[in-house]
Every structure is written in structure tokens, then in C-alpha cells.
Amino acid sequence: MSESHPEPHFDLDELHTLLGPRLVRDPELIAPYAVDTSRAVAEGAPLAVVLAESTADVAAALGWANRAGVKVSVRGAGTGLAGGAMAYADGLVVSLERMRTIIDIDVPNRLATVQPGVVTADLDAAARDHGLFFPPDPASARISTVGGNIATNAGGLRCVSHGVTSDAVAALEVVLADGRVMRSGARTRKNVVGYDLTRLFVGSEGTLGVITEATVRLKPVPPGSPRTFRASFGTLEDAGRAVTAIVNSAARPEVLELMDALSVEIIESFHPSGLTVPAGAMLVGQTVGWDAQEQAEAITAICRDVGADDTEISETDALLEARRLSNPALNARGLKISCDVGVPVAALAEVFHGIAEISAKHGKRVSTVAHAGDGNLHSTVESPDTPVGIREADAVIDDITRLALALGGTISGEHGIGSVKRHELGWQLDPVALGVQVAIKRALDPLGTLTPGRGI
Amino acid sequence: MSESHPEPHFDLDELHTLLGPRLVRDPELIAPYAVDTSRAVAEGAPLAVVLAESTADVAAALGWANRAGVKVSVRGAGTGLAGGAMAYADGLVVSLERMRTIIDIDVPNRLATVQPGVVTADLDAAARDHGLFFPPDPASARISTVGGNIATNAGGLRCVSHGVTSDAVAALEVVLADGRVMRSGARTRKNVVGYDLTRLFVGSEGTLGVITEATVRLKPVPPGSPRTFRASFGTLEDAGRAVTAIVNSAARPEVLELMDALSVEIIESFHPSGLTVPAGAMLVGQTVGWDAQEQAEAITAICRDVGADDTEISETDALLEARRLSNPALNARGLKISCDVGVPVAALAEVFHGIAEISAKHGKRVSTVAHAGDGNLHSTVESPDTPVGIREADAVIDDITRLALALGGTISGEHGIGSVKRHELGWQLDPVALGVQVAIKRALDPLGTLTPGRGI
Known part of the structure; x- marks a missing residue:
């Protein structure tokens, strides 16, 4: 507890009586719980961490915190990318890592x-x-x-x-x-x-x-053996057009991912697997079912029609493995994903064109991986890990986010708002909808105990 | 306005000024808006009906009603089966039938x-x-x-x-x-x-x-020509077992419906189409895609394995048409669907067995049609349209509903709560969940203007 903090009106021993050793107060043990995997900045050390083993433990922790006026953050594995699981200074962390049955x-x-x-x-x-x-x-x-x-x-x-x-x-x-x-x-x-x-x-x-x-x-589990496929494109826009065409064809890919040239380069240098860096972008994906081969062939044919210069169909999972390594590869360079915009799938070529313009305007290299079949993009800006560098990167992300919204998209497709995107809420939600969101929060958590000031 | 009603503290002319001829006050014209297609009893004549033509019309109507303390019911085509669109006595009906672009x-x-x-x-x-x-x-x-x-x-x-x-x-x-x-x-x-x-x-x-x-x-639209299929069973339980087996097979029926013997008899007498009334129940359904025929064959094979005594595959839609006539056929007999329970699909045989027991216990004939692939059942009780007859039918429905809940099911799969099932809410929702529901309603509609006393 810092000296500037007002005297607490709670008794942590009371919670210890309820939870015993599941309440962890040792500063060294709780230090890792202060942050999650996002680029949010730590707010300070929490009071304690509850390593809940049952619903009753969680209920005891929240009941106590609500009465005591202590902010609670909630945590699974701490892999969130939006800062939603960051500890509050002098808050209580409820960790669910032990409830794994x-x-x-x-x-x-x-x-x-x-x-x-x-x-x-x-x-x-x-x-x-x-x-x-x-x-x-x-x-x-x-x-x-x-x-x-x-x-x-x-x-x-x-x-x-x-x-x-x-x-x-x-x-x-x-x-x-x-x-x-x-x-x-x-x-x-x-x-x-x-x-x-x-x-x-x-x-x-x-x-x-x-x-x-x-x-x-x-x-x-679908019958038959899955197939993975790959197509390389000279430009990102061509890859975007291919995705729109695939989604509007009779093919039903189970996975349809995009990596731009810089992403492939970053992944390949992190974990070399023999991928050739394309001039523009690479689509990778998977088909399943008895007709997995036929579907993969139909998809790669569409890709070649739209301008792919190289396609491949495989029975191994290596292509998807590369895609899964995108986040670790970025993290190894000190870069963290913060952009999670979505666009209607027919706007993919346009959003890639716009991202290139934004990158050029700011003079910053941008790498993008996308859950392309859903129109969900993760762009990362290469920028120094300094206050100025971070501010410059944020300006690029802001421009990409506004572009996605202008194309009928969303500020977050899958990572959530957390603390990182809170300033963008009003860009997407109208004031009445924002008011309804706040009214629901107040109706269910009138004292603001649970993850206050994040998400909605 | 009945004489017993307190003097209204509102001015309907004010709303007329806003809406002009879209506000209908002629008692003869608004009489049909008092009820929906459910068996709920009319609560009385509404004050007026708003034939909204735009969002602005709806906003004007709700703004006025909320200020005036007038209850509002909302209506599309009035085909609801749970009493949710019934007018309130001296309430305002907002009809959206003209907003059909x-x-x-x-x-x-x-x-x-x-x-x-x-x-x-x-x-x-x-x-x-x-x-x-x-x-x-x-x-x-x-x-x-x-x-x-x-x-x-x-x-x-x-x-x-x-x-x-x-x-x-x-x-x-x-x-x-x-x-x-x-x-x-x-x-x-x-x-x-x-x-x-x-x-x-x-x-x-x-x-x-x-x-x-x-x-x-x-x-x-799936490629190829759809197939419809039919299978007749000696007992309802066998039909239930067949559904569970189909849903757990590699087949992916687009439609999988069940009609018990009495339902087929009611539909066939309403609109004869040559259907043979089965001893127990009939499954009808549809498969789509290039492999529609193969899938229909796989499904009818499963049915025969489970004991179907007669199966058929067709390229026409007649079998599904019969199923679609179930509601009109019941209405023609003065019967209205009020039971809409759901059970986990593996419990279908058990729920049919229980319904037969409940029917025997009450000495009432029960007909059941089901969206069987979803475990969603509509049972109708043959009972006189008198206060005693309705009470007796309700007792049967209540027993079926409690049975569905005991099997891990729900009191409403698709019709909603409306006014008809409100007494059952606490059977399914725990008190804390009910409290949260009410808190959300109060947060969004603190004055209780919109469809009060129904649904949640």
C-alpha cells in the first residue's frame, strides 16, 4: 500500500480466514499477476491474488471485495492482448488457473x-x-x-x-x-x-x-483427412480479392488466413520452415471433409484466377503452424499486437490498399496477419519501444482503425476493448448505445467492483 | 376509456399531431389489434394503434407513451403464440406492418x-x-x-x-x-x-x-436438388431414438421434424394429401447439397435400423408442406399450440414416453409435433374450450413442462414467454438470474412502458 493511498476500510485477514492458502499475499509471488500479454502499462502491485479452486472461493472473494470497495481484476492464463486482465494497484486479482477440471x-x-x-x-x-x-x-x-x-x-x-x-x-x-x-x-x-x-x-x-x-x-470431427493450402500473391490487394472470391464461392474452407510479406519474413526468421516470402501476401488455409482435396483444388484455382503466382496443397499442418507462430515471432522482436480491426469481407482489398497508404504516410513499416475469411486484421507497426515510438505507432493504428470503421467495420474483432482500446469506443458506438452499455454495467455491478474502467 | 379508469394524464391529440393519419383511433379499425394468435385472453381495447411508417414514427410514439405513462405493446403480423403482442386495455399498439421495405x-x-x-x-x-x-x-x-x-x-x-x-x-x-x-x-x-x-x-x-x-x-443456396425423406415408426419412442441416432451420425439433415400419429391424423383430415397415419410417429426431413440423395439414404437406413416400418425419399416438398400445416390444422379444430418445451436431443425417447404417461394419467389426448433435430416439442391437448377444459389442458401442459425441465430442458424453445408462460419462469431460472433479468429491464425501461408484465 503506497503512502499516498487513503487508509483502507477493509481487512484482508478476513478474506484470508475465508480462503486460507488460496489467498496469496507474498509480493514476489504476486508480481507476475500485475500484467497480461498486452502492451498495457502495469498500474501497480495488487494487494493479493486469489488462486480460486471453486465457485465458493470466487464468491467469497467477490463478496469481500464488493463490501470492502476493492477493485477486482479477473484472470485465466493472462494471455489477453487488450489489457483486460491487468491488476489494479491495491486491487484483488481473482485467478482461475486452478479451476481446470x-x-x-x-x-x-x-x-x-x-x-x-x-x-x-x-x-x-x-x-x-x-x-x-x-x-x-x-x-x-x-x-x-x-x-x-x-x-x-x-x-x-x-x-x-x-x-x-x-x-x-x-x-x-x-x-x-x-x-x-x-x-x-x-x-x-x-x-x-x-x-x-x-x-x-x-x-x-x-x-x-x-x-x-x-x-x-x-x-x-469431420470425416476424411484435412488438406492445407497455400497461395502466394504479388500484391496484398490481389490476396484480398481472392479471399472475397473464395468466401463467395461454393467452397467452405475451415480456415482461411492471410500473412503479408513482412509477416512471413518475421515468422520465417523466428522459426525457419522453408516458407518463401511472397512479394505481396500469402493465403494459407484448411479444408475438411470427404471432399477436402476437391475443395482445396477449387480454392487454389480461384487464387490463380485472381493472380496467385504460386499455389500448393498439402496433407501436413506446417502452413498453419507458421501462422500460429505469428504472435510469438512478433513478441520476440519486442512488438505486441494491438490492432484487431474487422471489415466486411468484400472490403478486404480496399483496406489493404489503405493500410499501405497509411504506412507510407507515417513512414512506418506495418505487418499484417488476418483471419481473412472473417475480415479480421491484426496489423503491427515497427516502431521503437520508446514513448515517442509508441506514440507514433499508436497514430498508425488509430488511422487503420478509422479506415476500418469507414469501410463498415469494427474496432475489435476478437481481442476486446480491455484498457488498450477504450478511447476508441465512441468511434464505433453511438452515444445512446454507449449509454445502454453503461446502464447494464451499473445494473449488475452498481459499486464498480469488477474490472472497472475497462471494456465498457 | 372505461368509466372505472382514472382520468388520463395524457393528451392523445398531441400524438395525433405528431403522427397524423398513422395514428388510428377508430374502435372498429383497432379491434383486430387487441389479440394475437395465442390463446391468451384479450385484456381490453387499446387507446389507439400507431401504423408506423418510419423509425421517427416509432420514436415519437414511444417518447409520447413513456411521458404519458401509457403501456405499449408491439406488433408485427400478430402471429405470436405466447401472448406477447396482445394489446393492453387503454394501451398503445405500435404496429410495424407498414415498415416492409x-x-x-x-x-x-x-x-x-x-x-x-x-x-x-x-x-x-x-x-x-x-x-x-x-x-x-x-x-x-x-x-x-x-x-x-x-x-x-x-x-x-x-x-x-x-x-x-x-x-x-x-x-x-x-x-x-x-x-x-x-x-x-x-x-x-x-x-x-x-x-x-x-x-x-x-x-x-x-x-x-x-x-x-x-x-x-x-x-x-446449397448446390444440387434437395431431397425430402419420411420414415414411419410403430412407437414414438422408436422415432425419438432414431432422431438421436441421426443427429449423432455423419448425416447433416437441413430439416428433421416429427409428427405423432394424432398430429398426422389432424393434418390429414384438414388437408388430405395421402399421408398414411403411422402407428406411432412419422419423421420427415430434408437434405441438401450435392450429396442430398446419399444423405437421405443414410438417414432412412438409420431409421430402418431403429425400427421404422416404412421409409420414402422424394424430390418434392409435399412431406414438409404437411408439417407446415400443423398449426392451421390445429387452429381449425379450435386448438392452439401453447407447449414449446425443449429437451437435449438424447432425451427424446424418454420425453415421449413421459408424455404418453401424462396423457394417460389425465385422460386427455395429446398430439405432438416436434422440431425433433433440436429437441423442441409442441404438444397440444384435446380439451373443451370451456374454463374447466382449458384448466385441465393447462394441467397437462404444466406436467409436460416439468418433465422437460427434469430432463435438462427448457420451458420455451422458440415461442417465448409472452403472457402465457410467465408463471413458469421461476421453474427454469434461479432467483439470482431472475433478479438480473429484472435489473436489465429496469435499467433500459425504468418506467415500465414497453410490454410490461410480459416476457421477463
Whole structure:
């Protein structure tokens, strides 16, 4: 507690009585919990970290914090890119990393019930033992948690065919800001009983409640062997046109990703795999089902029609592996993703053209990877890690964001608002919609205990 | 205005000044607006009906009603089955039937923007002119409106493959209870900016706002010719087992419906089409895509394995047409659907067994049609249209509803709560979830102007 902080009106020993060793106060142990994977700046050391092992632990922590006036941040694996899981100075961190039990896999109903701290790829692997899989597939699936994915409505590589995380969530158990526990949703496909609270909590970024259990929808693993495909283009705009054409064809790619030349160069230098850096951009993707080969051939044919100078179809996963390494490769250069704009898929060529103009105007190199089939772009600006360099990079990102909005797009496709994009909210939401958002936050968390000042 | 009503503190002439002839006060003209298609009992004559032609009309009406303390009911085509569109005695009816323009069909982005009064089948037909279709397909699609479908999160026949209405809604324009206009959602596939207000308004049954424009997602028409299929079973339980097996197979039926023997008899006597009444139940459905024939064959093979005594595959739509006639056929007998329960699809055989027991216990004949692939059941009780007969029928429906809940199901799969199912809310929602629902309603409509006392 810093000297300038007013005397606290709470008793942390009271919470210790409730939680015992699950309340961690050792400054060295809690230091790593101050930050997440975003480029947000640490706000200060938290009071303590709750390593929750049950819904009751979460309820006790929130009940105490709400009464005590202590801000709470919520954390799965801390892989968020928008600053939503950053600790508050003298706040309480609720970590769900120990709640990692897969409670049930209901094969005939294709549902899984899990605790929030289950790593997403682990759930997917467990489902595959039953011939099923968990559709959401963020690039971070091997390190991020189901709870964090739900709290941010994470996207990922398979959205183009399977939708976003919210499409896979059937029911939730949630602890509200004051510690009360509720359930939303149902185990049925259809359910129209009251407002859709499940969808309200999905993507609410820890501001309305803490997810302590989730029932998610699984899908059957497609038959046959998947194929991956690659197409290299001389220009980014051509690659954008190809994506629009593919999405509007009879093909149904399960994955359709784009990496521009600079991205391929960054990934290849981080983890050489023999990828040839294209002049403009590379599309990579995957098809599944009995007709995976035919579909991959149809897609690469479209790419050649639109101007691809080199295409390839493969039975290995290496092309997608390269794409998954994009974030680690950027991080190794000291760069962190902060741009997560989306555009309608028919505007892809136009947005790439605009990004090139913005890059030239600012004199900054910009690398872009995209969940292209969804029109969701992550651009990273090469800029020194100094206050001036960061300010210059932010100006580029701001221009790209305004461009996406002008094309009918969104300021965030899958990472969320967190603390990093809060200044952009009013760019997209009209004042009435913003007012409704705030009214809902106040209705559910009147004292502002849960993740205050972030998300909405 | 009845004599017992307190002197109104409002001036309807003020609203007339704003709306001119779009405000209808003639008692004969507004009489049909007092009721919807449900079995709810009319509450009394409304003050007036607003035949809105624009968002501004709706905003003017709600602003006036909110200031004046007049209850507002909202109405598309009035085809709702849960009593959500019934007029309030001395209330104001906002009808959206004149707002029926398809504003735009954006083919490359597969989006349509429509006014709420567009008839659902008309939107589907317009999309098909571009090789696209509108996935939501309630049995009422030829008479119900897109706005009403969204307000109730309507289901329908194609949900088993394409999801419910909410899965097809990208963005909304909504007039709030106090007349303010806001927009939610985006034209992109992914959008995680603030709480998902679009999903909150979908299915909110007119209690949070009035939808005045919707941007919906279209899909490409599947290639090839669809096939319909039929399988007749000696028992309802066998039909239920077949559905569970089909849903868990590699087959992907676009439609998978069930009619029990009594339903087939009722439909066939209403509109004879040569259907043979099965001993137990009939499954009908549709497959699409290049492999429609192979899939239909796989499905009928599963049916025969589970005990179907007669199966058929056809290139005509007649089998589905029969299913679509279920509601009109029941109405012609003076019966109205009020049961809309859902169960996890693996529980279908068990719920049918239980319904037979409930029917025997009460000594009432029960007919059931089901969107079987979704586990969504509509049971109708044959009972005299007298106060005693209705009470006896309600007791049967209550038992079926509790059975569905005991099997992990829901009290409403697609019709909503309206006024008819309000007493059942607490059967499904826990008190904390109910409290959150009420808190959201109060946050958005503090004066209780919009559809008060219904839905949540």
C-alpha cells in the first residue's frame, strides 16, 4: 500500500480466514499477476491474488471485495492482448488457473462442461477422444483458457466455418460482482426464456461477472483427412480479392488466413520452415471433409484466377503452424499486437490498399496477419519501444482503425476493448448505445467492483 | 376509456399531431389489434394503434407513451403464440406492418438490411434471386415478419442445420422505451465491442426496445436438388431414438421434424394429401447439397435400423408442406399450440414416453409435433374450450413442462414467454438470474412502458 493511498476500510485477514492458502499475499509471488500479454502499462502491485479452486472461493472473494470497495481484476492464463486482465494497484486479482477440471463430456448431446481454467487445446483434445472437437480455435489455444476465451468472445482460425466462441457456449455459471451465484442458458439447442444472459456474459471482459463453469457445444470431427493450402500473391490487394472470391464461392474452407510479406519474413526468421516470402501476401488455409482435396483444388484455382503466382496443397499442418507462430515471432522482436480491426469481407482489398497508404504516410513499416475469411486484421507497426515510438505507432493504428470503421467495420474483432482500446469506443458506438452499455454495467455491478474502467 | 379508469394524464391529440393519419383511433379499425394468435385472453381495447411508417414514427410514439405513462405493446403480423403482442386495455399498439421495405441486399457480404415488417418468406425469396437464402424458417414464415421473428428469437424447421434467428442477426436499429434511437452490432462476422446488445434485443419480446431495422446474415443456396425423406415408426419412442441416432451420425439433415400419429391424423383430415397415419410417429426431413440423395439414404437406413416400418425419399416438398400445416390444422379444430418445451436431443425417447404417461394419467389426448433435430416439442391437448377444459389442458401442459425441465430442458424453445408462460419462469431460472433479468429491464425501461408484465 503506497503512502499516498487513503487508509483502507477493509481487512484482508478476513478474506484470508475465508480462503486460507488460496489467498496469496507474498509480493514476489504476486508480481507476475500485475500484467497480461498486452502492451498495457502495469498500474501497480495488487494487494493479493486469489488462486480460486471453486465457485465458493470466487464468491467469497467477490463478496469481500464488493463490501470492502476493492477493485477486482479477473484472470485465466493472462494471455489477453487488450489489457483486460491487468491488476489494479491495491486491487484483488481473482485467478482461475486452478479451476481446470473437465467436469463432463456428454457425447450424445455433444456438450462439455468445464471449469474456466481449462486450457482450450486440452478441451479440444479431450473431445477428440470421443470423435468430437471444440470449434473455437484462437491462435493462443495452447496457452489460453476456456474461461478467458468466453470472457473475451475469442475468435481464432476456424471462425470462418464454425463461428466465434459465443456460438459454442450453451450455458454458464457466473459469480456476480456482489458474490451471488447464478446460472444462465440451457443444455438444449433452442432456449428463449428471458434475456440471453449467456450471450451478455460472453465477451463482457470480466465487467459483469466471473465465469466459474461453462457448458459448451462440441461438433463431430469431420470425416476424411484435412488438406492445407497455400497461395502466394504479388500484391496484398490481389490476396484480398481472392479471399472475397473464395468466401463467395461454393467452397467452405475451415480456415482461411492471410500473412503479408513482412509477416512471413518475421515468422520465417523466428522459426525457419522453408516458407518463401511472397512479394505481396500469402493465403494459407484448411479444408475438411470427404471432399477436402476437391475443395482445396477449387480454392487454389480461384487464387490463380485472381493472380496467385504460386499455389500448393498439402496433407501436413506446417502452413498453419507458421501462422500460429505469428504472435510469438512478433513478441520476440519486442512488438505486441494491438490492432484487431474487422471489415466486411468484400472490403478486404480496399483496406489493404489503405493500410499501405497509411504506412507510407507515417513512414512506418506495418505487418499484417488476418483471419481473412472473417475480415479480421491484426496489423503491427515497427516502431521503437520508446514513448515517442509508441506514440507514433499508436497514430498508425488509430488511422487503420478509422479506415476500418469507414469501410463498415469494427474496432475489435476478437481481442476486446480491455484498457488498450477504450478511447476508441465512441468511434464505433453511438452515444445512446454507449449509454445502454453503461446502464447494464451499473445494473449488475452498481459499486464498480469488477474490472472497472475497462471494456465498457 | 372505461368509466372505472382514472382520468388520463395524457393528451392523445398531441400524438395525433405528431403522427397524423398513422395514428388510428377508430374502435372498429383497432379491434383486430387487441389479440394475437395465442390463446391468451384479450385484456381490453387499446387507446389507439400507431401504423408506423418510419423509425421517427416509432420514436415519437414511444417518447409520447413513456411521458404519458401509457403501456405499449408491439406488433408485427400478430402471429405470436405466447401472448406477447396482445394489446393492453387503454394501451398503445405500435404496429410495424407498414415498415416492409427490403432496404438492401449486399451480395458479396451476404447481408440484407430490412425494415421489421418484411414478411420472412419475402426476404427469403428476395435473397434467392441472388443465389442466397435467409436461414430462419419458422413454420409461420409466410405470414410472420422478420421483426417479430427477431423479437422472439424464432426457431423453425431449418434450425437443426442453420441455428436460430439470433444466429442470423448481425446488427439492429432499436428505439428504446423513451424514444431514443440506437444501433447495435456490425456488418462484420466478428465484433467484440462492448456487451452484445444485438443478442440482448433478439428474443427480448418487445420489453427492451422496438426493432426498426435489422441487418441479417444470408447464406448461399446449397448446390444440387434437395431431397425430402419420411420414415414411419410403430412407437414414438422408436422415432425419438432414431432422431438421436441421426443427429449423432455423419448425416447433416437441413430439416428433421416429427409428427405423432394424432398430429398426422389432424393434418390429414384438414388437408388430405395421402399421408398414411403411422402407428406411432412419422419423421420427415430434408437434405441438401450435392450429396442430398446419399444423405437421405443414410438417414432412412438409420431409421430402418431403429425400427421404422416404412421409409420414402422424394424430390418434392409435399412431406414438409404437411408439417407446415400443423398449426392451421390445429387452429381449425379450435386448438392452439401453447407447449414449446425443449429437451437435449438424447432425451427424446424418454420425453415421449413421459408424455404418453401424462396423457394417460389425465385422460386427455395429446398430439405432438416436434422440431425433433433440436429437441423442441409442441404438444397440444384435446380439451373443451370451456374454463374447466382449458384448466385441465393447462394441467397437462404444466406436467409436460416439468418433465422437460427434469430432463435438462427448457420451458420455451422458440415461442417465448409472452403472457402465457410467465408463471413458469421461476421453474427454469434461479432467483439470482431472475433478479438480473429484472435489473436489465429496469435499467433500459425504468418506467415500465414497453410490454410490461410480459416476457421477463
